[in-house]
Structure formats: structure tokens, C-alpha cells
Amino acid sequence: MEDTTNLSPKADASLYNGQPSDTGLSCPSVGFTSRTPSISDDVRYGVSVENVPAGNKRWFVLRVSYGRIDKAKTFVKAKGMECYVPLQYKEVRKQGKKRILTTPLLPSLIFVHAAAEQVEALLHDNKVMANENSPLLSYFFNHTIHRQDNPDRNPPLIIRDEAMNNFIRLTSIKNPHIIPVTSNNIQFKLGDNVVVTEGEFKGVHGRVARIAGQQRVIVELFDGCLVATAYVPKEAMKKIMIKDIENILL
Template identity: 75%
Template sequence: MEDNTKQPLTADASLYNGQPTDTGSSCPSARLTSCTPSISKNKGGVSVENVPFENKQWFVLRVSYGRIIKAKALVEANGLECYVPLRYKEVRKQGKKRIITEPLLSSFLFVHATAEQVETLLYEIKVSTNEIRILLSYYFDHTSQRQDNPDRNPPLTICDEAMNNFIRLTSIKNPHIIPVTTEIIQYKLGDMVIVTEGKFKDIHGRVARIAGQQRVIVELFDEYLVATAYVPREAMKLYNRI
């Protein structure tokens, strides 16, 4: 069945339906497991800079309420690469500052696979469980139609460039990286820029003002937006796609 609903993002901490993971005083890697893409450029393992695998795409899958960890485990058990972006949050416990992590987008899982692999995965999950709620399902591209059926939307996929940019941003261990909605954004310049120095170097997006601070906004799909922390004007330049 086609999905025609949207879930707006908020800028508060209520993004995870389960309990956030307490990581202690230091930030962990943004990778929940070794199956999650890395932003490093190592010759071995997975990197966001790798040459795209033939026929593989980044699929956006919707996860049923509160079960993103279970969904991720099932995807990895099938040998597929997936990514769960994390949000890093500062909290105080017994007077000490700690960093905890929680899923940034609690209703979505990103899977890097072929269309056939994803179709098989969703079918096997459906027939192998007796649960009323479907654990994983397609999230559809509401901006286009299927060639073989113009009345339906195709599954949403994210291009490698956009996904690499998103992974790079959400892998930075900074509690000021937040999901935002268009309602709270005050666009100052609106220009597409690339950050040239600092923690957010090489992130590209649109300049905006949020809570009185100049930030760079990365839009992944359907106005699902993530904002960097403050970025000074001198640390960015106009971004021209080649």
C-alpha cells in the first residue's frame, strides 16, 4: 500500500521512542555497528566516498513506531548495509556532563542495496513475522510517478552525493546539530554554500538563521532538514555543483 503520510520533524529531544543510549562522558562513533557507513577514506571497509556499487541505491524505508533498533538488526542479519543517523545530546547526571545518543530520524532507516535485495528483504520480513504492525515498508517518492504505473509513486531513493553529505554531517559528534522544520528557519542569504574549515568542513547546504545563529541547512528529502551548529561567514563559500 502506498504511503501518503508525512511526519514533521521537531527541534526538541523527543525523536526517539525508546530509551536513549548513555555513552558516558565521551562521544562514540556515529556508527551503531560496523555495518553503518564510515566517513573515513580507508582502503578497507565502507566509506561514503567509495565508488557506487553497480545497481545499488540508498533506499529510504519507513520503520514502525519505536522499533528502529529491531529493524536495523534484521537488515544487517540479511547482510545489507544500512545507516541510522544519530543525534548527540548533552545531559547532566549527578552534576557531570555526559553525551547520550538517540536516532535523529526515529521513523526512517537508510538501506544501501539493489532494488531486488530490498524487495526480497521486505517480503521475507512480512511473511516471517506474525505481527500486526509491519516493521519495515517503502517510503514513496511523492514528487514522481512510476513509469509502469503513472497512478503510483516509486520508492524513494537518495542519490550518492546527497547521502554522502548527510552521512558526513550526522557523523559529526556535536550536540548542536539538530533536525528542524521550515517553520523555524529564517533564511538570511538562501545561497548554496560549502563549509571550508572547522568541524563542518566540506558540508554543503543552504545558509539560514536559526535561533539567531547562522547555520547551514542540509535537506535530504521532502523538506526533512538537518542544521549544523553555528558557522561563521568566513568559514564558507558559494557552492557550485560541477
Template identity: 70%
Template sequence: MEDNTKQPPTADASLYNGQPSDTGPSCPSAGLTSSTPSISKNKGGVSVENVPSGNKQWFVLRVTYGRIIKAQTFVEAKGLECYVPLHYKEIWKQGKRRIITEPLIPSFIFVHASAERVDFLLQDKSIKPLENRALLSYYYDHTALCEKSPTKNPPLVISDSAMNNFIQLTSIHNPHIIPVTSENIKYKLGDEVVITDGEFKDIRGRVARIAGQQRVLVELFDGCLVATAYVPKNAMKPYVEH
């Protein structure tokens, strides 16, 4: 079985249905610290090692259209940890079954670093090519306001537990893991569950009916929703936060 990473020819705008425009400039996000738990094993062979990391946080950065691979290369060249979720897709070529990969969410990259390092990264002049279109920019938290600048939104930061759950799901080599929009979803009683068996074991999310199947939906933030493949009822239980 052969893995080939490719960039999709077009971005699916439906993935970001109803996504608000960013507001800026951002306010300082210093003071928000994280203690990222370790992921000892990621299914699917994707290696993302989260260890206690002082003042590092998971920032969501927007990437200009069609440049997710370039953005990942740029961030890694700066010595920063980042995560680009991939979609595993089965194709047949010359009578042989192959697995190819492409970015699951082509407009976002997740960077694990301190607020200062991310600010420094985005100030790099090399991310602004012709036409002054920045390669990377902050995605802002439209549910919050800055303490010192109440008319501005802070950069969106994802909690370690939510990011670990998202990484665990999107690291699984299953072509039926899909991004969805709110219009595709019919929540079943709003149940929040944890999967107890199978390849999606320990994934947390909400039960939803998508494409005629019962699945578990993981929502990382507004506009970023990813669904598992089919999950039987006896392979999940209500999630109770400890």
C-alpha cells in the first residue's frame, strides 16, 4: 500500500460555512499557559508528541488558499511544532488499490508554541509575498474580547485536551473520517459520548446522524467539525467530565 501526499486542486468552501471574518490586530495572549498531556500512541502512525511544555499553547492560524503544505514547511523550518490533519483516501490506479493523503482542512494549520513565538513568526516579512497576501495569519476567537482592548478579539487558542482528542481522531487512517458542515448534522438528543471500542476508542464527541449513519462528531471550534465513520450504539457511552 502506497501513501502519497497531494494538495487538493480546490478548497471546499462548505467546510467553513458561516465562518466570521477575522478582526484584528490581536490583543496580547500572554498569561494563557498550558500543560499538555502526553499522547503515548497515535493510531495511524502519525507522530505528534505532546509533552508538558511551559507556556506553549495550540494556536489556530489561517492559511491562504492552496498553500497549506508551504505553510507547514515554513513553520517547521522555524523550529516550531505544528499539526496539519490529513484525509486518507482510497483510489484505484492501473488496477491497484492505493491510499493517498490530502489536507483535511486546507485553510488552517495548528501551531504549538508560546504567544511570543507565534507573534514573531507572523511578523516575518517572508510570509507576505506578491499582492501582500500573508501566508499565515491569526484566526481570532469571536466569542471573547481582549481585557485591555475590549473592541478586539484575541487569537483563538485550543485547549490541550480538545487538541489531543482532535489529533487522535484525525491521525486514524480511515477514509470515512470526514469534515462536515452544520447543515449536514442532525444531533441525536445532543448526547456527548466517549467511544469505548474499535479503532475510534477513547474519542470524545457528540452523537450525530450524517449521511444516513450514526457517527460521533468532534467540534474543535466553530466551523471546524470532523466526523468519525459509523459507530454502533453499543460501542459508546455517555461522557462524564471528571
């Protein structure tokens, strides 16, 4: 864990946001059907990543082998690529002083912003060492569709810029009450699509739900991968239509 005692209320929106350690947990899933348009059209409609124009960057979701988030981040950055590792912040008291410790929010995943051919080259260089059982990085596939050029295979999961910006906006806030959502802590079906209009979560958009007895906004990055804000009062939200989500100024 990283000790960040003197954190300001909000994090720098930089993509390079800390050096977390991997606990090996997978992305939480609550089993709801996605209503957030977060997956890139290039993937949703079965277009192979090989057909993405050269130099056209996308947000790729990559799996990280157990306990190697730090190494994965260093490896990606050494290749000159942008990456994002969301953190979770926990308040603890030690010897009467409040401290904030960080752990990975989604400890088995790293998000890489690059062109398809760059990611392919990254994974090609991602060799299994003699003392390791698996490669450092691998594709996180979109199992909801199949590739047009190979119907027996799924394409890599790619996230829309708009959805990734919203996710980064939420997870770069150093609030210990931002949590990944599981079926155990969500108390009723996800409700209205809203945008937060004031407070530290201003600009974050998602769906309303009650978690741990509090009204919160759920951001769904991709199907089954959800993160909740801290408590948001009703008067700090504005209801929006799904078709208007991508028109929100991020």
C-alpha cells in the first residue's frame, strides 16, 4: 500500500496516478446489462482492431498477471505509451494521525491509450520469463461479440474516450468512499441516468443506486464493471437521457 498522508481532496487528473500493488482480484460484476455507451463502435460492431487507422489511439483494457501491476505500468511507460491505473483510497489512523493508503481499484486491469498496432507490438514484446508462469499483459476480450474477420474469436475490449474520461474523472478524486460495486452492496436496481451538477463529483455521469444506505451514482465502464461515488444528494443531480450522455461536456 502507498501511504499518502497529506493528500489534497482531489487528485491530479494525470494518467500516471500512483504506484499501486496488485491484490489479484478481478473486476467486480453485478450482472446488470449495460446501458452506458462505453464500448467503442470499432469493437461493438465487430470491426477488428487491425482495421483501426494507424495512429488512431483507443483505450484498450489489458489484463495484468497476479501481483504485477507496478511492473506492468513501468513496462507500458517504458514503451512511451499512456496508461491509467485507478486507485482506491482508504483512511486509517496510526498513532493518532490520519493516513490515507492506496490500493488498486481494479487490481487485475490496466488501461492503455494507444493505437491498435502499438498495443499488438506491446503484447508481442511481453514475453514470459524463465521464473514466470504467464505473460505480464494480455488482452481483455469483449465476449459479447465476435470479430468480423474471424467469427470464432472475440475482439479486444476498447473503451470510448467519453466513457474513459468520465471514469478517470471519478476515480482521480481522492475520496475513500468511492468503491467498486458488487451484488452484495447494491440494494436496488440501477435507476435514472444523471449527471452530478455540484460538489467534488461535478460532471460525473452515471446511474442512481442506493449502496450501504446511501444514494450514489454508479459509473459503468463496461458491462459488469461498475464503480460508485460517495453519497450524492438529490439536489446535486440532474436527470439526463441516454442519448444525451455523449453530449455532456467532459
